[in-house]
Amino acid sequence: MADYLLEASWSPIEGSFGRLTFTLFNLSTEPLSGFSLAYTSETRVADKHVCDGGSLKRQVAHFHEFLPPEGLSVPPGGRWRFTVEGLTRAPKHMTSGVKSAYLTLGDGRHVSVGFGDLMLEGRDGGVAPPILPPGRAEEPYSLLPWPLALGLKAGELPVVLYPAEPTRPDAVKALSLVLELYQRLYPADNVPFSLSAVEGGRAIRFVIESSIAAFAYELRFTAHEIMLSSADAAGRHYGLISLAQLLHGARADRERFKFPSFGTIADQPRYDWRGCHLDVSRQFYPVADVVRLIDILAWNKLNIFHWHLADDEAWRLEIKAYPALTEIGARRGPDEVLVPQLGDGAQTRSGHYTQQDARRIVAHAASLHIEVVPEIDIPGHSMATLFSLPELVDGQEAPDSYRSVQGYPNNALNPAVEFTYEFLGKVFDEMVTLFPGEYLHIGGDEVAHGSWLSSPLCKALMEREKLTGTAELQSYFLKRIKAMLSERGKKLVGWNEVSHGGGVDRDGTLLMAWEKPEVGIELAQQGYDVVMTPGQAYYLDMAQAEAWAEPGASWAGHAPPEHTYAYEAEGELPEVLREKMRGIQACIWTENFLSRAYFNRLVFPRLPAVAEAAWTPSARKDWDRFAAIVRMWPVL
Structure with missing residues (x-):
């Protein structure tokens, strides 16, 4: 628990960028005197400002250091309050306040100070709408970004996907790299790929097709195998990611998403x-x-x-x-x-x-x-x-x-x-x-x-x-x-x-x-x-x-x-x-x-x-579909 806590609020004022009010609480058992208060904030104090109850000792960009009035002693359980008018811009959000704070005591020690969000005084802050709607996927496939062209029929969910025999070593290596990527992103989930045949799985046959554009790929689904065609390693890589995504969505939300049994995907990036x-x-x-x-x-x-x-x-x-x-x-x-x-x-x-x-x-x-x-x-x-x-x-x-x-x-x-x-x-x-x-x-x-x-x-x-x-x-x-x-x-x-x-x-x-x-x-x-x-x-x-x-x-x-x-x-x-x-x-x-x-x-x-x-081309984008899929996607 911190011995000191800094609270900050902002009041809008007509004709200016408003007023900041800072309150430092002494939660320790000792009186506080002979100190300075430093904090960092994107809401910066301007060169021309008025400070009531303290003075600005030093400022470097977002770093501010304030001094209390000479001789001030803050008793245990007491507080020091000061205000500042004269800012470089008005804050708009709660994160525009203090980002860190500490005291420098008379003996030169630096002591951490707790802090919270910037509070808003004198007006309603509004209510934020939901970031995402529930979403709706009319075509039941979890692909993001959405491909250039798609015509698929849903079918049974395979246990896993594996390379058909024979498969070149470079294609097996490419599959293993996407398998490792999936395991890092979704370590608690079942893997999408195996390097060897598995009963109940479906084989991937890799085809080099020189007529396909750079970075593009095609997927053709049949009852027995999936054919992944590309002209280069990047296209093959993107095709494998699409297969992993399709399997992931079909497993994670079986009501909404399926795995294809027949049909094709033809895909390539819009921009380099x-x-x-x-x-x-x-x-x-x-x-x-x-x-x-x-x-x-x-x-x-x-x-x-x-x-x-x-x-x-x-x-x-x-x-x-x-x-x-x-x-x-x-x-x-x-x-x-x-x-x-x-x-x-x-x-x-x-x-x-x-x-x-x-x-x-x-x-x-x-x-x-x-x-x-x-x-x-x-x-x-x-x-x-x-x-x-x-x-x-x-x-x-x-x-x-x-x-x-x-x-x-x-x-x-x-x-x-x-x-x-x-x-x-x-x-x-x-x-x-x-x-x-x-x-x-x-x-x-x-x-x-x-x-x-x-x-x-x-x-x-x-x-x-x-x-x-x-x-x-x-x-x-x-x-x-x-x-x-x-x-x-x-x-x-x-x-x-x-x-x-x-x-x-x-x-x-x-x-x-x-x-x-x-x-x-x-x-x-x-x-x-x-x-x-x-x-x-x-x-x-x-x-x-x-x-x-x-x-x-x-x-x-x-x-x-x-x-x-x-x-x-x-x-x-x-x-x-x-x-x-x-x-x-x-x-x-x-x-x-x-x-x-x-x-x-x-x-x-x-x-x-x-x-x-x-x-994805503009005409192929769909916000409701995106919202349905993206909630399953990994974060940092």
Whole structure:
């Protein structure tokens, strides 16, 4: 039981972002004095604010530290209350409050403080609707994503499926990999496959059919066997997943779902890029969790894992040339170089992936036909990098000359510091040995307006290269980065702001439209290949309903699963630009994910909804059918 508890509430006020009220309860047996209170919250206090009953000592982005009035002593059972007016934005949901808290006592010790949800005062918070309807499956087959074409007749449920004799070793190996995937996702269920014949089972005959499209497959069901035809290993893999799904649904809900006895399935993906992103900078996820998520992506026939490895809050990948990146940049705590953020309390929190971890994750993903696309977010979002390697900073630049939208001061790598390119070259050299895919994501988002304009080195660079403003400086920087990636055989992927200030060469560049759908159209018109990942539909950290009690972020509004499912990214693009659209992607930003329960509530069922939008043609989608099937699908 905590000796101290912090409660927070928010009151709306006309003409402002409202008032926060904090109450610290002393539940210990000793009086409390000579202390400071620190907490982390996405509801940030603005530079211009009024605090009644205390004072703001320090703030770094989401980290706030407050002092009580001089001489205050809180007796056992007593409380200290203070209010703050002057916020950077109004909170919209209960998760917009305190994410962690601790006291620093007079002797320097840090003591944990309990906390709860942000309470709403002075208005009704509304009631959230159910996330999923009961669902209805007019065709009794559990397939998700739904296939391109299907004509089936239901029959007896086989005991298990097994490879017909003879079957090539590579096909047996493919079946065993999907069997292992199923056992990891559903460890308490009976297995769908056996490697040897079983009485009461049905044989799978594998056929290589060169006329079938890449990544596609066909399943033909007869009374005695199932024929799985494909032109490549990926198509075969997707066909096996479909068989496992059909058997799983028929066993899990026998009233609603059946296994086919006759008929065919012809299937292929709608888009090449069917992605899911995970931010491990704000919250660290152990290797086992990353592997589990990749398994879930495979079950949903997604083929890209976008791994967001570095941001302001932490650098998570071991780089042997610069051990300080993880020795300093992967640790946050009251006595660390990086202060607590987004759920860090009195204890230091740390975590990073060794290069061996990265190899293991890449190999696991590859075995499931998933490509890992690593991201090191530059030039902005680089606070952890800059604290780890101070020689990257222009020492003559004023220390608080610009701030990011999240409130970080001077958080962008400096394009005029030549060591920046030496550093990134060595980082890329190590990354290309770990990640064999064709893409490397370099971020490029949210560089603050006014960045570098107080840097004497950048002023000289701008004069020499005839550059004007932050956007053109960023374009100069990213053109050099693109050339460095090209030398290493990699294509550049970035967020949509890479196009600013003149952008980079369109050839071999893929940009992700995240701010709003219209941005994707603009990028395609400029000649870029595009992945659509608009926050309004595909950001899985957004709250799923408007109600105050719903967890999640709110900058892009709220996105109920039905909206995520129904959203048609391609529908926004003129026909002439459709060839520029490579696919779609879900993004899991983790500021709000302080528990496994919050992760699962926000990510599911919206991740499978994005997966079906990425695979299934618009005319074949059916929300009621999806709702009936997805409740049987695995979560983290």
